[in-house]
Amino acid sequence: MAKLKVIGGAPLKGNIELISDELTILACQAASLLATSGTVILDHVQSTPKIVATNKVLQKIGVKLAYNRHEEILKLDAGWHLTSVELTANEVQMVGTVLARCREVSLIKAPEISQQVSELKIIFNQLGATVTENDTQLTITANHLEGQAFDVSSWSVETIINILTVATLTQGITVLNGVPNLPVVSSLVELLNKMGAKVHRTNNSTVRIQGVNYLHGADLYIINDQLQAGFYLMLAAATGGDLVALGAYADYLQPVTKYLEAAGNTIITQRNGIRVIGTQILLPTKPNPDLLAIADLRIQIGILAVQARQLGQTQFEFSKTLAEEIHPWLGSQVHYQEGRGMTLDGPINSLPTTLTYHESTIGLVGLALALTVKQTTWLDQAELLGELDKKLVDHLASLGAQIKIEF
Template identity: 30%
Template sequence: MEKFVIEGGRMLSGSITPGGNKNEALPALAACLLTDETVVLNNVPEIKDVQVMLEVIENLGASVERLSANRYAIRADNLQDIPRPNRELCQRIRASILFAGPLLGRKMAVDLSPPGGDVIGRRRLDTHFSGFVDLGAIVEVRDIYRLRARTGLRGTDIFLDEQSVTATENLIMAACLAQGQTTLLNAACEPHVQNLCHLLNAMGAQIHGIGTNTVVINGVERLHGAEHNIGPDYLEIGSYAALAAVTGGELTINGVRESDLRMILKVFSRIGIMTDVHGETLTVPGRQELKVKRDLHGVIPKIDDAPWPAFPTDLMSIAITAATQSNGPVLFFEKMFEGRMFFVDSLISMGASIILCDPHRVVVAGPSQLYGATLESPDVRAGMALLIASLCARGRSTIYNIRQIDRGYEKIEQKLQSLGAAIERVGV
């Protein structure tokens, strides 16, 4: 067990390069199980969730080789006949559900334990399993999920009842080796979904409609090895941009993709965070006077989240924290998870002026002077939000349960120290 000890109130400035996109790396690792040839993944973030995924892959009989920092080779040429991913490992991370699609597609069978992950609200698996049934699988839900496709998977039209990212990824991976054509309607199309499709196509899949809500997959007999670069983590980029703005520092973030950031930067501008993007470099100017931009006729603005290309739910905690330092009121409406907003109790204890209207809505009235406090990270994104709050607060803060932050942010304290932060990782 470890904790962070932070001395807040410092202006953080400098230059950083974000790690690879966690939400792309996790399904990409699962996709390696679709072939018996070697798949090489570059720019893999070395974070807790990735480490668990690699352990599960090795447990299934595949080989994992760390070629160099952030570069891995996976060869799944000796999988179990009926794969049974390790139960204890699966219950550590939400992404373990992503083994269902590739293992069902390649081995026609998998016994999978329920996944773990963040406690931010109910996260349905129904969309995954109803899609597998449409493809011809038999699904038994007990203390484990038992999936079988004795006569193989067959392509069909599938209308997803929600734009679930992981369900879309799971069904695309399963459909790659199904007989015939599969059409996914109302599919998710986030950047990490798109990049997973690009990896699969490099492995020999035939996927069309990438980046749209209608994805067509023509099944093939087998997939082969490939090499793929994981894209930059736009959630990490957004987190550091907010951090620089609330501490008053000037920050340069290298290796960004502007197309991933359009809605994020538009929403940030509404709470006064201004940025400049030139090519693959994003700059947050220093000493910004943060001010909420009201809607027409002086109406208090509302910021909400939705599936891509709307504002991502994973940055709601970060935006709420940033808004505590911006002049003016703003309403945040979290539409996707009923447990995400409860972390604001910690911000209130630090001095933030926030009204929790209900599990989905808060009103933030800034700016507020925040003060150091003893905190606990409830999930990966709220943990980063509390870390940002601590860095702009006056005095010392201690954050416990930092393994949650480590699940999504690579070398977090080292990057912050390079920007001038007074942060230390301490054993408990």
Template identity: 30%
Template sequence: MDRIRIVGGHRLNGEISISGAKNAALPLIIASLLTEEPLTLENVPSLADVEQLIRILGNHGVDYALHGRRKAHTSSSYARVMRFEARNIVNIIAPYDLVSRMRAGFWVIGPLLARMGEAEISLPGGCAIGTRPVDFILDGLRALGAVITIENGYVHARAAKGLHGASYHFPKITVGGTHVLLMAASLAKGETVLHNAAQEPEVVNLAECLTAMGAQISGAGTRTIRIKGVEYLSGAQVKVIPDRIEAGTYAFAAAATGGNVLLRGANPNHLPIVLEKLQQAGARVDWEEDGVRIRREAPFITPVDIETAAYPGFPTDLQAQFMGLMTRAQGTAKITETIFENRFMHVQELARLGAHISLAGQTAEVEGVPLLQGAQVMATDLRASVSLVIAGLMAEGETIVNRVYHLDRGFERLEEKLAACGAEIERLRS
């Protein structure tokens, strides 16, 4: 199993090209199931989660082609162009052995049901960072006319006469639920209104894709989205938005090391509260024509409190990374997690590096220390793993991050991008 070795104490200086967003690419790829015409996606990141989703769609009969790779500026990352074609759906069943490895695989239920009138999808199972129930997705599909039963761990969904428009209010904001109902409603008869919908940029990216395919959607990016269903969706060519989570992660890494880094391609409009908190921590943020520049000239990091929330609040996917930054703050910061109940698993691993963190329910109190020391640490999930990388960049001596397959799910060539900016970091192949 691969590991990452870091020798801390080096400032990050240079440029990092931001890859396409994993959380946008996944629903865009799934949207290819809605049409028999080709859907071409630009800026698709090369990630383990993307490859797993391609395997899931292949099970349904989706063909794909890689149109080439474009070298992205100063890093060795690539922005891929991929074409997906679901001319013939050969299988409406998504089996447990595929869906259990990736929760987003469950989202195929919406397009399959809308286009084929039937879907049989395995329940996705547990998640290390907390509960992610599919109840809201199923309730929303029922509102659109689906008949749903659950047997032997599989959801059987049927709409023999097709789906119909409806008004549905999400009891709790859910990005996945918004994705699924957006796709399903695009081929439903009549108008669907989604209340309390997710506002994330990734939802807007999906709505733009569906609109390019012929859907009639208004309100994406607000809490109320209206979809007028159409009989047929065509192919389209759409670009995956830059990954705001990756951009925020490297922004924190630049501030943590006292560096100066241009995040090329980052969209600052997707990171309002993140950049605000970073400035409060002592970093300087400059919007440039081709990205965002992060630098920290202040001699120390100022402690800043955060509370995670649905967009446009502070993203739960950046909570662990911000905690890594706060371990060296001059004072105490409070970090409250409101989205997932188990998203503090990185605390004990940060403690191995010398961090002082105490937990009380869903709040972590981080008392900054003058020095972190390298150690062996274990990645517990995708975002937790990269918080250990940030801490390792600040620590004295050598840090070894184990189980980095978590990193490969969501960060494209992380060690190469950081090394290009002066970090002493390498992947140790198993």
């Protein structure tokens, strides 16, 4: 079994090339089902296991597709008779579009999408669909849907994708309040409008959708993964580094850059990306609501890495499951309280010599912490980190991290 050896404390320096945003691709793959004529063409589509698996599901439904890996172009033609298939947790963002085209959709329940299942039941009941469920499956049927108003500020991004897509073919007007400023939302709105939808942002957090009768093919260039950029910017700040995230956009990453500046780091917006110049002493700062609104798992872990290097006690929102898993690593320096989040007494200056974990997400937390602490740390089951990002270790090594896989 492979182990990962990390000699922490080395500053991350250099440029990081971003990959295309996987979540945006998944959302656009789902949206392609809405086009009853023409071809949806997605450019800058890099292959990941989720994207490949979604392509296979689309083909089972009846979509004709062609994917050129070298040119990174994916073509999707859904202008045929489509057949509903049972969706799994990995395809939860497709529930709305399958329903719109097939009038019925079934989703296999799983613990990791319990929040999404609860949200889907609420929105489709309000839109006028028939929702039934048992212990293992959620089934939604509808021949006619009517627009409604929703507060989506606390919803998962997968649910927001579902309501955005299905609302384009829903009668009347659907209004979404509290929409986060995420690249996937802006890109999806752009694609839907190119396909003939009538989707308007009335202000920074409100989206108004006027239903139409049909949509057609269109094309979209997929944005770089902005949350990946935020993750690397945070790791660079946590290690006192100097890093440029190429292809990062200030509009999307403003909550990240404001947070890092408040902690004492220098942020420079360049034509080709965003640069962070880290400081040796990080000031205590609390993540603001705008940052938490866009915080996926990577951003949460990035926040933890920064908080771990800050002086004094800080409090912030963090996954309860992750907090319980890492508690043995940090001991009395970390506390979790329901409703209040995690309290951390920084800085973290030592970790156990070996960090043991059984899930890739926990391993990523361990890796982020190990990079910031000036000691040699071993991470069990290095292969689990490859499930999240096959190039993660190589990227970190190219930026100066003292990290290598040993057997």
